[in-house]
Amino acid sequence: MSYFPVPLSNSLLPTSSYTPMVSGGLRIALLGYRSHPHVGGQGIYLHYLSKALVELGHSVDVISGPPYPELDARVNLIQLPSLDLYAHKNPHWALRPKHLLSLADCSEWWSKLSGSFGEPYSFGRRLVRYFKKHKPHYDIIHDNQSLCYGLLQLQAQGENVIATVHHPITRDRELAIAAATTKGQRWLINRWYSFLTMQEKVVQQLNHIVTVSQQSQQDIAQAFGRPAEKITLIPNGIDTEIFKPLLEIERKSWQLITTASSDQPLKGLSVLLNALAQLRTEFPLLHLLVIGKLKPDGITEKELHTLQLANCVEFKTGISTEQLVREYTESKLAIVPSLYEGFGLPAGEALACGIPLICSDGGALPEVVGNAAFMVKAGDVAELVNAIRMLLTNEAMCEQLSSVGREHSLQHLSWQVVGEQLSDYYRQILAPNISTQE
Numbered sequence: 001m002s003y004f005p006v007p008l009s010n011s012l013l014p015t016s017s018y019t020p021m022v023s024g025g026l027r028i029a030l031l032g033y034r035s036h037p038h039v040g041g042q043g044i045y046l047h048y049l050s051k052a053l054v055e056l057g058h059s060v061d062v063i064s065g066p067p068y069p070e071l072d073a074r075v076n077l078i079q080l081p082s083l084d085l086y087a088h089k090n091p092h093w094a095l096r097p098k099h100l101l102s103l104a105d106c107s108e109w110w111s112k113l114s115g116s117f118g119e120p121y122s123f124g125r126r127l128v129r130y131f132k133k134h135k136p137h138y139d140i141i142h143d144n145q146s147l148c149y150g151l152l153q154l155q156a157q158g159e160n161v162i163a164t165v166h167h168p169i170t171r172d173r174e175l176a177i178a179a180a181t182t183k184g185q186r187w188l189i190n191r192w193y194s195f196l197t198m199q200e201k202v203v204q205q206l207n208h209i210v211t212v213s214q215q216s217q218q219d220i221a222q223a224f225g226r227p228a229e230k231i232t233l234i235p236n237g238i239d240t241e242i243f244k245p246l247l248e249i250e251r252k253s254w255q256l257i258t259t260a261s262s263d264q265p266l267k268g269l270s271v272l273l274n275a276l277a278q279l280r281t282e283f284p285l286l287h288l289l290v291i292g293k294l295k296p297d298g299i300t301e302k303e304l305h306t307l308q309l310a311n312c313v314e315f316k317t318g319i320s321t322e323q324l325v326r327e328y329t330e331s332k333l334a335i336v337p338s339l340y341e342g343f344g345l346p347a348g349e350a351l352a353c354g355i356p357l358i359c360s361d362g363g364a365l366p367e368v369v370g371n372a373a374f375m376v377k378a379g380d381v382a383e384l385v386n387a388i389r390m391l392l393t394n395e396a397m398c399e400q401l402s403s404v405g406r407e408h409s410l411q412h413l414s415w416q417v418v419g420e421q422l423s424d425y426y427r428q429i430l431a432p433n434i435s436t437q438e
Contacts, residue, residue, distance in 0.1 A: 025056075025057040025058045025059060026058050026059070026139040026140060026423070026426055026427075026430075027058070027059045027137065027138050027139050027140075028053060028058050028059065028060050028061070028138060028139065028140045028141075028142060028426070029060075029061050029062075029063055029136070029138040029140070029141045029142065030046055030049065030050055030053075030060060030061070030062045030063070030142050030144065031062075031063050031064070031127065031141065031142065031143040031144060031146060032046050032062065032063075032064045032065070032069065032144045032146065033064070033065045033119050033120050033123035033146040033148070034064070034065055034066065034067055034119060035062065035064040035065075035067070035068060035069035035144075036066075036067035036068060036069060036070065037069065037070055037321075042144050042145060042166075043069050043070075044345060045144055045164070045166070045236065045345075046062055046064070046069050046071075046144055047069055047070055047071060047072075048237060048239055048415045049237075049415070049418070049419065049422070050062055050071055050072065050075040051071075051072040051074075051075065051239075051415070052237070052415040052416060052418060052419030053419050053422070053423070054072060054074045054075055055416070055419070056416075056419050056420065056423055058423070060074075060075050060076070061075075061076045061077075061078055061136075061138075062075055062076070062077050062078065063078045063080060063127065063130070064077065064078070064079065064080065065079075065080050065081070065082045065084075065119065065123050065126070066079070066081065066082055066084045066087070067084070067087065078130070080123065080126045080127065080130060082104075082105075082108060082119065082122060082123070082126070083095070083099070083105055083108050083109055083112075085108065085109065085112040086112075091109070091112050091113070092113060094109060095109045103125060104122040104123075104125040104126050104129075105122070107121060107122050107125070108122040114191070115188055115191040115192055116191050116192055116194045116195065117192050117193070117194075117195050118195070120146045120147060120148045120195055120198070120199075121148055121149065121195060121198060123146050123148055123150070124146065124148025124149050124150025124151065124153075125148075125150060126150075127148070127150040127151075127154070128150045128153050128154065131154060131157075131159075138159070138160075139160065139426065139430060140160050140162060140426045140429070140430070141154060141159050141160065141161045141162070142161075142162045142163075142164070142422075143161065143162065143163040143164065144163075144164050145163065145164060145165055145166055146163075147163055147165065147198065147199040147202045147203060148198065148202065149198060149201075149202065151163060151202055151206060152201075152202060152205055152206070155205075155206060155207065160208075160426075160429055160430065161206060161207070161208065162206075162208040162209075162210060162425075162426075162429070163202070163203070163206055163208070163209055163210070164210045164211065164212070165203060165209060165210070165211050165216065165220055165231075165342075166211070166212055166216065166236075166342045166343060167211075167212075167213075167215075167216045167219060167220075167340070167341070167342020167343070167363065167364075168199075168216070168219050168220050168223035168224060168342075169193065169196060169199065170193075170196060170219075170223040170224075171219065171223075171266065171340050171342075171363075172193070172264070172266050173189065173190070173193040173196065175265045175266045175339060175340070176189045176193075176264075176265055176266075177189050177190070178265070179265040179299075199224070200223075200224045200225070203220065203224040203226050204224060204225055204226055208232070208429060209226060209230065209231050209232065210231070210232045210233075210234050210422075210425070211231050211232070211233060211234075211342070212233075212234065212235045212236045212342060212343040212364070213233070213235060213342060213343050213363075213364030213367050213368070214233060214364070214367060215342065215363045215364035215367065216342040216343070216363075216364060217231045217233055219342070219363075232425060234418060234421045234422055234425060235343065235367075235368075235418060236343045236345060236348070236418065237348075237413055237414055237415035237416075237417065237418035237419075238345070238348040238349055238351075238352045238409055238413040238414070238415065239352075239415055240352045240409050240410055240413065240414060242321055242322075242325060243325055243328075243348075243349045243352035243353050243409070244325070244352060244353060244354070244406075245329060245353060245354035245402075245406060246325065246326065246329040246353075249326065249329045249330055250330075251329070251330060251331065251332050252287075252330050252331060252332060253285075253332055254283065254285040254286050254287055254332065255287050255288075255289055255330065255331045255332055256272075256276070256286065256287070256288045256289070256331060256332065256333050256334075256335055256388070257288075257289045257290075257291065257327060257328060257331035257333070257334050257335070257350075257355070258272055258288065258289075258290055258291070258334070258335045258336065258337065258346075259290075259291040259292060259336075259346035260272075260290055260291075260292045260337075261292050261293070265339065266338065266339055266340055267337070267338050267339075268337035268338045268339045268360060268362065268378065268379065269290070269300060269337065270299075270300070270303060271337045271339075271360075271378075271379055271380075271381055271384060272288070272335055272337040272384065273288075273300075273303055273304065273307055273309060273313070274307065274381045275337075275381050275384040275385045275388060276288055276307075276309060276312070276313070277307040277308070277309060278381070278385050279385055279388055279389065280309070280312065282389070283389075283392060286312065286392075287312050287313075287314070288309075288312065288313045288314070289314050289316065289327060289331065290313060290314065290315045290316070291316055291317070291319070291324065291327065291346075292315060292316075292317060293315060293317040294315040324349070325353055328349070328350055328353035328355050329353055329354075329355065331355060332355075332356075332391075332392070332398075333355065333356050333357070333358060333388065333391055333392070333398075334346075334350035334353075334355045334356070334357045334358070335357075335358050335359075335384075335388070336350070336357065336358070336359045336360060336365065336373075337360050337378075337384060338360055338362045338363070338365065338378065339360070339362045339378050339379055340362045340363040340378070341362055341363040341364055341365050341368075342363060342364055343364050343368060344359075344363070344364060344365045344368045344369075347359050347365055347368050347369050347373065348368055348369075348409060348413045350405070351369065351372055351373070351405035351406065351408055351409045351413070352405075352406065352409035352410075352413065353406075354402045354403070354405060354406040355402065355405070356374070356391055356397075356398040356401035356402050356405070357369065357372070357373040357374065357401065357405055358373065358374045358375075358376060358384070358387045358388060358391065359373040359374070359375050359376070360375070360376055360377065360378040360379075360384075361375050361376070361377060361378055362378035362379075368413075369405075369408070370408055370412065371404070371408075372401070372404045372405040372407075372408035372409075373401065373405065374387050374390075374391065374397075374401060
């Protein structure tokens with residue numbers, strides 16, 4: 001266990017002194033196969049990136065499948081409807097005769113019924129169809145990890161296509177298989193992740209790939225066979241004007257907060273629950289708020305009952321950004337126990353809110369938090385128990401972490417800086433074409 005493990009000067013994130021190359025608005029399309037912020041970090045990325053680009057003078061369209069994103073009023077949303085089978089009460093009966101005319105619809109339906117995840121592939125087909133029908137003009141088409149075959153088709157047609165890969169989903173698959181207990185479960189997991197074959201080919205063949213951390217850069221190179229030097233590093237950002245301390249709100253002395261999808265081993269929620277079970281004997285009022293959805297009869301629900309934690313762990317989902325900031329501000333400590341993160345937005349958001357943060361060293365998290373969090377070894381329950389105990393009994397250390405975390409977010413985590421870096425990257429891509437035209 002280490003406290004303030006990385007010197008602030010070693011942080012790999014840009015600082016506020018970053019200077020953009022040139023000004024001038026571009027016409028940009030941002031792509032997301034499902035983009036609502038309540039269904040994952042991809043929707044958060046699209047929301048803030050599109051806003052940052054508009055504020056830099058660009059014209060931005062977001063082209064998305066459902067559930068659709070929440071966007072700034074200055075950003076235009078182009079909807080590409082799908083069957084949205086994960087929101088359907090009875091997906092088996094979602095296919096209608098009219099859908100038989102669409103290979104995208106048929107593929108999405110059959111993938112769901114056969115246990116695979118077909119939304120990215122189907123989104124790519126709808127995307128190509130939209131471009132063929134409407135012939136829109138964009139200087140840049142920037143994909144947010146759909147990594148669908150449609151991107152290669154658009155690139156072959158002369159479009160300037162970029163894709164952000166937050167981290168290779170191969171890591172999710174590896175951890176899910178490791179947590180499986182039967183051959184049948186492992187088969188189902190491999191079936192669900194069959195879209196990775198498509199993603200690997202797209203990552204290898206696209207001209208321009210962006211990722212958000214050195215850890216992800218290395219992992220993409222290893223998982224997908226694309227040389228690391230051909231992967232551009234531009235980090236995520238945090239809206240530090242929204243994610244900020246609310247000084248008028250008093251903290252709840254015994255409330256911990258974390259953000260996690262309950263049955264995804266990658267997020268390390270099981271590690272935190274086991275730590276909580278040990279700490280409850282010493283701190284009986286300790287309470288955990290999980291920003292995420294509890295899956296009925298899932299692994300996490302069973303573990304809650306096994307550890308006798310059902311009465312002290314609360315799950316909240318579908319809350320607004322403003323509510324999330326309030327929950328952070330009311331909590332005593334934030335915990336990010338992930339086994340692996342390609343970036344780790346919840347860690348950055350907690351720092352920006354000025355809440356003391358305990359963070360694992362999984363994946364890129366050390367890059368994101370610098371020396372602004374109390375860091376523990378990923379997957380180590382004992383280290384996490386000791387860290388939580390130490391901060392619960394040391395108010396001076398909590399106050400120091402709170403101050404350092406907020407300052408780190410202001411200096412190193414900013415969507416304006418990220419938008420400027422991406423703007424310059426876009427112009428570098430366009431520069432050969434501009435020179436030729438001149």
